[in-house]
Amino acid sequence: MPTDFKIVLFLCNWGPHVAYQTLQDRRADIPVEIKMVRIPCSGRITKALLFKALEMGADGVLLIGCQSGTCRYGTGTAAALENTEDTRQIMDLMGLGQERLQLGNFLPDQSEALLAFLQEFTQRVRDMGKSPIVPRTAAAPAAAETPETVAASHDVFACQDCGKCTSACPLALAGKSFSPRFVAAEIIAGRAQRPEVRAAVNACLTCGTCYERCPSAVNFPEFIKAMRHYYQGGELTAAPAHGGFFQSMMRAMTAETLVPRRWQALPDNIRVREKSPILFFGGCASYFDVFFRKFLNPQTERILEDSLRLLNFFDVEPALLADERCCGHDLLWSGDRDNFLRLAALNAKALAASGAEELITACPECYHTLSREYPRYGVTLPLKITHMHEFLEREIAKGAVAFKPLEGKIAFQDACRQSRFNDQAELPRKLLQRLTNGTPLVDGGAPSVCCGNSAWTGCDAFSKRMQVQHIEKAKQAGGQMIVTACPKCQIHLGCAMEDVMRGDELKMEMMDLTSAIAKSIYWA
Amino acid sequence: MYKQITITGFGGQGVVLAGRIVGQAAAIGDNLESTLVQSYGPESRGGACSAQVTIADGPIYFPYIQNPDILVCMSQSGYDKQYPSLKKEGVLIIEQDLVKPTDSRDHFAIPCTRFSEELGNKMMANIIMVGFLAAITEAVSLDAARATVAESVPKGTVEKNLKAFDKGWEFAQATLKGRRHKAAGQIGVVA
Numbered sequence A: 001m002p003t004d005f006k007i008v009l010f011l012c013n014w015g016p017h018v019a020y021q022t023l024q025d026r027r028a029d030i031p032v033e034i035k036m037v038r039i040p041c042s043g044r045i046t047k048a049l050l051f052k053a054l055e056m057g058a059d060g061v062l063l064i065g066c067q068s069g070t071c072r073y074g075t076g077t078a079a080a081l082e083n084t085e086d087t088r089q090i091m092d093l094m095g096l097g098q099e100r101l102q103l104g105n106f107l108p109d110q111s112e113a114l115l116a117f118l119q120e121f122t123q124r125v126r127d128m129g130k131s132p133i134v135p136r137t138a139a140a141p142a143a144a145e146t147p148e149t150v151a152a153s154h155d156v157f158a159c160q161d162c163g164k165c166t167s168a169c170p171l172a173l174a175g176k177s178f179s180p181r182f183v184a185a186e187i188i189a190g191r192a193q194r195p196e197v198r199a200a201v202n203a204c205l206t207c208g209t210c211y212e213r214c215p216s217a218v219n220f221p222e223f224i225k226a227m228r229h230y231y232q233g234g235e236l237t238a239a240p241a242h243g244g245f246f247q248s249m250m251r252a253m254t255a256e257t258l259v260p261r262r263w264q265a266l267p268d269n270i271r272v273r274e275k276s277p278i279l280f281f282g283g284c285a286s287y288f289d290v291f292f293r294k295f296l297n298p299q300t301e302r303i304l305e306d307s308l309r310l311l312n313f314f315d316v317e318p319a320l321l322a323d324e325r326c327c328g329h330d331l332l333w334s335g336d337r338d339n340f341l342r343l344a345a346l347n348a349k350a351l352a353a354s355g356a357e358e359l360i361t362a363c364p365e366c367y368h369t370l371s372r373e374y375p376r377y378g379v380t381l382p383l384k385i386t387h388m389h390e391f392l393e394r395e396i397a398k399g400a401v402a403f404k405p406l407e408g409k410i411a412f413q414d415a416c417r418q419s420r421f422n423d424q425a426e427l428p429r430k431l432l433q434r435l436t437n438g439t440p441l442v443d444g445g446a447p448s449v450c451c452g453n454s455a456w457t458g459c460d461a462f463s464k465r466m467q468v469q470h471i472e473k474a475k476q477a478g479g480q481m482i483v484t485a486c487p488k489c490q491i492h493l494g495c496a497m498e499d500v501m502r503g504d505e506l507k508m509e510m511m512d513l514t515s516a517i518a519k520s521i522y523w524a
Numbered sequence B: 001m002y003k004q005i006t007i008t009g010f011g012g013q014g015v016v017l018a019g020r021i022v023g024q025a026a027a028i029g030d031n032l033e034s035t036l037v038q039s040y041g042p043e044s045r046g047g048a049c050s051a052q053v054t055i056a057d058g059p060i061y062f063p064y065i066q067n068p069d070i071l072v073c074m075s076q077s078g079y080d081k082q083y084p085s086l087k088k089e090g091v092l093i094i095e096q097d098l099v100k101p102t103d104s105r106d107h108f109a110i111p112c113t114r115f116s117e118e119l120g121n122k123m124m125a126n127i128i129m130v131g132f133l134a135a136i137t138e139a140v141s142l143d144a145a146r147a148t149v150a151e152s153v154p155k156g157t158v159e160k161n162l163k164a165f166d167k168g169w170e171f172a173q174a175t176l177k178g179r180r181h182k183a184a185g186q187i188g189v190v191a
């Protein structure tokens, strides 16, 4: 019973391939839906590769490797297990269901068992039906869009060649031969296609430091965003971090029939409602926690739970979008404007249907994207967008609450989307002041240097060096804890602290501001 | 319904104006009866002064108050003098930074002078107190109290004073919310 289902089988070259060959030699009934890809080791198939197949239209993916103890390279079996487990859990959260991905481990002589496994999986996929994911190819930008028009519409011609941007850029300061002034000049000179220029556009952190300094107010991050979209006509972001897993995941979420199961693991003591004038928008933190579990073990989902608890603390029982999708920030900032717009349209529809009047989010990227980028691209939302910090400031200012002070000296890590893009560096500091009993923050210069990455694009040795220098400075100034305002800052800075060459030297406690408030606030 | 409210403080705090706003709001806004007795007494000039407001849904035959149901103290001397007269089950409201209670009786406190300074003018502590009093005791309705504030303050300061009133009202709501949570054992967020 051949069907038009597609199943991708990643098959390890060693043990299980022998079993597979035995099946082929005796013309066994391997389901025709299965497309086999020979790979050197199951442990080398990353989460990004596993998911990429699904993003590109596979209805099921199989990863088959050697049995534990027989891996030629020693650690392949364990790595494959972790990668499939994490990916399956993310698939579950995003509503795809974990059953479409499965790991199998076989010895060379287990051909019969392998055949049964393949047939059973194929039958399961047939029963589940086609995958809801719609493969998306990058649409070429409109023909009228050229580097010249992009430069013109962002007023890059106003550049006076003063170089202030380069002298402030954290990447340049970390020693990378990288200069926003040079990028602007090259693109204006019609050399946008040079590989160095493309690489530079890709490397920019879009942190906005240069824009702060520029005497001609050249909005460099916006210009970079538009250039990435222009380049994307050919190839998606040249070097996305983590193999482009997050971009894949976000693109997959543009499928209308996919129904994410975003909030299934919410603790019982958090009170939410079916309908409420206030809606809480979580963002992608939960996906990150699963993805980085093994390496960094971040606890960014805590930020969302603490936010909900704080809302409850102030007697707000918010509604949630059960099928909440990503806001699209990372797609937009890695050049995939079309799929960003698809996500935006789906979110706008869901938010309108919720009937809520105000949306509160604890993620600065969601906040910025929903309140500023959606309208910029013509998507209007029928509700007010409020950042969690604004809500907290509003409620705390009413009085009757007090705080148990945080111990130790604190360095604050600004979120670029909050402090620079929305000019709100004061807001988190005002909140933090209440927790520190007036003890001044480490360094004090606001806003702080970029956390090291944005939109999972262009992470390299220089951005790493920049992070390390940043953490070292905070430590030298006596900092004992970094308070962050964005889940991603925690992930990127945590990553820099993992430097194996430095052991525990860079380790520092990190806590999100919202969580810190949740920990210390009480009714006076 | 028969409520006797005494507001005390020292001269210059606007205690009498606060009393007048409460009484007027009840009479005109809420269609009740009310009386106001103001006493500067020989102690005025920085000494204690007080306003006695009676609110009732029927005629009031005697406007003086011996044992108030609600006592608002904006100064320590006012507290010292009036506190013993407060009814056993009466409600005590104090200016948090200016009054130190002498016993552990349950009370409501608001740092209205500090709030007033934060709003840019310390002369509005009385209006903040009116907002607080209205929300805590429900002696007058929100709409009536707010409208009376707007009518009673000098033109050009209406907006500022309404802000002050709202500050007191919101602080009261937050205080009541905190009490509800504490009563339910929810003191902190993760407790």
Ligand code: SF4
Residues within 6 Å of the ligand: A158, A159, A160, A161, A162, A163, A164, A165, A166, A180, A181, A184, A210, A213, A214, A215, A216, A217, A218
């Ligand atoms: S700071 Fe502005 S004007 Fe100066 S070189 Fe950079 S982009 Fe040009």
Ligand code: SF4
Residues within 6 Å of the ligand: A165, A168, A169, A170, A171, A172, A179, A180, A203, A204, A205, A206, A207, A208, A209, A210, A211, A220, A221
């Ligand atoms: S946005 Fe940040 S990383 Fe990019 S050029 Fe400007 S300062 Fe450098």
Ligand code: SF4
Residues within 6 Å of the ligand: A241, A242, A452, A453, A456, A457, A459, A460, A491, A492, A493, A495, A496
């Ligand atoms: S800093 Fe670490 S976590 Fe962040 S993008 Fe780079 S490798 Fe990934």
